[in-house]
Amino acid sequence: MAVLHNRVSQEELKKQLLAETEHRTTISFYHYFFIAEPQSFRDEMYKALDVLKVFGRIYIAHEGINAQISVPDSNVDAFRNYLYSIPPLNGIRLNIAVDDDGKSFWVLKIKVRDKIVADGIEDVTFNMENKGKYVTAQQFNELTNDANTIVIDMRNHYEYEVGHFDNAIEIPSDTFREQLPMAADMMKDNKDKNIIMYCTGGIRCEKASAYMLHQGFKNVFHLEGGIINYANSVKEKDLPNKFKGKNFVFDNRLGERITEEIISQCHQCGKPADTHTNCKNEGCHLLFIQCDECSEKYQGCCSKECQDVINLPKEQQKELRKGVDKGRMVFNKSRQRLRPRLNEMKNNNDK
Numbered sequence: 001m002a003v004l005h006n007r008v009s010q011e012e013l014k015k016q017l018l019a020e021t022e023h024r025t026t027i028s029f030y031h032y033f034f035i036a037e038p039q040s041f042r043d044e045m046y047k048a049l050d051v052l053k054v055f056g057r058i059y060i061a062h063e064g065i066n067a068q069i070s071v072p073d074s075n076v077d078a079f080r081n082y083l084y085s086i087p088p089l090n091g092i093r094l095n096i097a098v099d100d101d102g103k104s105f106w107v108l109k110i111k112v113r114d115k116i117v118a119d120g121i122e123d124v125t126f127n128m129e130n131k132g133k134y135v136t137a138q139q140f141n142e143l144t145n146d147a148n149t150i151v152i153d154m155r156n157h158y159e160y161e162v163g164h165f166d167n168a169i170e171i172p173s174d175t176f177r178e179q180l181p182m183a184a185d186m187m188k189d190n191k192d193k194n195i196i197m198y199c200t201g202g203i204r205c206e207k208a209s210a211y212m213l214h215q216g217f218k219n220v221f222h223l224e225g226g227i228i229n230y231a232n233s234v235k236e237k238d239l240p241n242k243f244k245g246k247n248f249v250f251d252n253r254l255g256e257r258i259t260e261e262i263i264s265q266c267h268q269c270g271k272p273a274d275t276h277t278n279c280k281n282e283g284c285h286l287l288f289i290q291c292d293e294c295s296e297k298y299q300g301c302c303s304k305e306c307q308d309v310i311n312l313p314k315e316q317q318k319e320l321r322k323g324v325d326k327g328r329m330v331f332n333k334s335r336q337r338l339r340p341r342l343n344e345m346k347n348n349n350d351k
Helices: 010-019 038-051 073-084 137-143 157-162 176-186 203-214 226-237 292-297 304-310 314-320 342-350
Strands: 024-032 055-061 064-072 108-112 133-135 149-153 163-165 194-198 219-223 243-247 276-278 287-289
Touching: 024 073, 024 203, 038 055, 038 073, 038 108, 064 073, 133 137, 137 194, 137 219, 137 226, 149 163, 157 163, 157 243, 157 287, 176 203, 194 203, 194 226, 203 219, 219 226, 226 243, 304 314
Parallel strands: 055 108, 133 219, 149 194, 194 219
Antiparallel strands: 024 064, 055 064, 163 243, 276 287
16 A cells, blocks of 8 residues: 655655755646545645656645645656646646745655635635736726735735835735735725735635625726746746835745845844744744844854753753644734744743
8 A cells, every 4th residue: 555645754855855966846726616525635645746857835725726836847747747647736836936946846746625715715705706807917007007906915915014015005914814804894995996915825815816806896906927927927927026025935945036126124133034934833833034143143043041951951951842732933023023932932841
């Protein structure tokens, strides 16, 4: 019987990835379509992609598929042929990473979920088939020249912070499920305007466009292929680029550079910076922006307290973080959450 999941340690897998000599291409894709038996679909896909040495993260649900993967360059054609052999996926757009070192993933994980995007929508009358109109990069540029157009960023606050389109409105939230009702409420007096929604690769803004139509909005659009496809398109077609900064991505890179502008600041010293990192203290692991100088000063940690922890013996570090639930540790300027978890770790250890 075939093994349908990975059995090698994460550390060993990372070593194997770094030892690879062949370049990998990072690809993302999604498609909303009905899958009657997600588990069977998942198992068959795992077997096929494992043979092609595909790494990455794929979610399967009754509503469709959402994938971010890397493929050895020599297997890209074979991967595309396999994917397109599945009738609902034949010809779907594959977003190729803009700024790619080929080290985005080191293991293949395919999981069955309730939804491919957690949206919090419980209204049974909501229908993904009634969605906004696609706009290409050129159409996006033309439409955003119209004063009657509003551009809405459907990504999380930490994604928006390092890069976004000119004059795009941020929906200041940590999660997509929070953003949907917030976006509808913020735009309630603009139901007759042109509303363009965008996200990283298209999956969130496509669902958001359907949600806005469901809420009674009239002229709703979403950027085809998201920021990734837009960045590739403006480069290929020599179009004006209205995106500034970096595109946050949910893989080991944590970002791909679209333009040279740095529009955000280091969360520790305030200098211009747009490099996201996770605090090196495993009991914290906060996602935050850190400049090179602060990275060296704090050894990749979010605070002096966390720096003190990583310099303790490994066994003592393990004792400190026993039972600590890190939750969703993301720095949010509006909530000032750049705080070490040292006290929580100590309190938990004293119980």
